Amino acid sequence: MARVSGRPIWAIAVFGALSLGGLAAAGAVMVPGRQDAAVVPSERPAQPVRVSVIRFAAVGQVARYTGTVRPRHEVGMGFRVPGKIVSRSVEVGDRVVRGQVLARLDDTDARLERELAEAEAEAARVDHRRALAEVERSGRLFAEGHVAQAALDRAVSVEAEAAARLDRAVRASELAGNRLGYAQLVAEVDGVVTATPGEVGQVVSAGLTVVSVAQAGALDVVFALPETERGHLAAGVARGTVWGEGGDALALRLRDISPDVDPVGRTYRVRMGLEAPAGAVALGRTVTVEVDLVAEAPAAAVPLAAVIDDGTGPGVWRVQGDRVERVAVEVVSISGEVARIRGALGEGDAIVSLGAQKVDPGRPVRVVETRPMAEG
Incomplete structure (x- = not known):
């Protein structure tokens, strides 16, 4: 028998036949339309989802600031003549009455x-x-x-x-x-001593403040307002809560806003009148000021995980039957794990509230749990 490069010709022929047969079999599997091709499922299994039902509510935002109780009227008292202070009979925190001698000069x-x-x-x-x-x-x-x-x-x-x-x-x-x-400094009003810059032995000029007295009665809450939020006080209703006290909130009334912004903190100095009974709040106490802002259009509170953003803006998946559709929304605010949204949604619409980022819009969905709307 003839040999090619040391191999029998019949061996080469058999190897070639086997190779062609393998290729033909592979082609039968890969070529579409063949009766013996592999069968691919036409419908993928439904995606399990958790949904929440949309409930709209009015948006009532509250702005919060921290202030301090200050006297509405504070008088800096000084001698009307120059001289040397020989005595001062009051200290910070002392209550004084009109006509009481506060300090004396060498006369x-x-x-x-x-x-x-x-x-x-x-x-x-x-x-x-x-x-x-x-x-x-x-x-x-x-x-x-x-x-x-x-x-x-x-x-x-x-x-x-x-x-x-x-x-x-x-x-x-x-x-x-x-x-x-004039060598005697006499209190002109009833009140509380808030400062005593004048000391015994000090030589003072006429008019220099020696004792500051906060007039008894009316009080104010003073706080710093960011310059970007000046409009919040235009029509808002304000109230104050004293730190460490569990009583009812006290009504506040806007008295004045400084005309110039602080160059360092970029804030305005705000004074609000504190409507409280005499003696109910001590000077210097810290107060949380809450301002109810003007109500906006209703919004729905949803879990933050329900909001998606694929580069075309925020949206949610609305469930209709066993399918989902994307609905564009506006995010009004975010607080913790809750987002408040508005959009082309109706009261009672069901949206995907968990795993929205993994939802495939081309596949059917299967609702496995319906949860109440998030608290916002």
């Missing part, structure tokens, strides 16, 4: 000035009495013809000048008495 010089003014006033009175007596005597002599009219006129002029000097001396004595009284 040695003021007493000497008053005594000098009183002595000058007494000398002026003596001169005035002598001038009156001279006018009376000159009048009698003129009537008897012993002196001329000029002498009488001169006596009247001297008396008028003495009267003017007396008036000036009396007023100077009163001013000296006032300056002596």
Whole structure:
């Protein structure tokens, strides 16, 4: 038998026949339309899903800020004359009443000035009495013809000048008495001492604040408002809750907003009147301020996992029968694991609430659980 490269020709022929047969068999499996081709299922199994039913509710957003209780009227009291403080009878937190002495200056010089003014006033009175007596005597002599009219006129002029000097001396004595009284710092209102910048031994100028007193009664809550949220207070209803107290919220009323924004924090300083009974809230307490914003269009609270975003914007899967369709939505807000949405959804529509990211819209779905709508 003939050989090719050392192999029998019949062996080569048999190997070739087997190879062709294998190719033919493979082609029969891969070529579509062949009776002996592999059968592919035309319907894939349904996807199990959990759904929630849409329920719309009005959106009532609340803005929260942290403030401090401050007096509505706070008076910085200082001496009306310069001097050295020799005593201060109050400390921060003390309650004071109108007319109470808060501090005193060294009044040695003021007493000497008053005594000098009183002595000058007494000398002026003596001169005035002598001038009156001279006018009376000159009048009698003129009537008897012993002196001329000029002498009488001169006596009247001297008396008028003495009267003017007396008036000036009396007023100077009163001013000296006032300056002596100014050496005492007296409370002008009932209230609570909030600051005492003046210390004993300090030499102060006139008008420098020595004691600050918060007027009793009306209180304010002061807090910082971000410049982007100034419009929140335009029509909102505000209330305050004192930290550490479980009582009812206290009504707040907007009093003023600073016209300029703080250059560092970019915030406005806001003062709100605190409507509370006298003595109900102490100065300096921390208050949580809540402002109810203007209600917006209704929105539905859904689990955050129900919202999908495939690059075309947020949406949800609405379940209709055993199929799902994508519905575009607007995300109003997100709080924790809950999102509030609006869109072309109706009350009572069922949406996929869990595993929405893995849903294949080309496959049927099978509802395995229906859960109530998320609390938002």
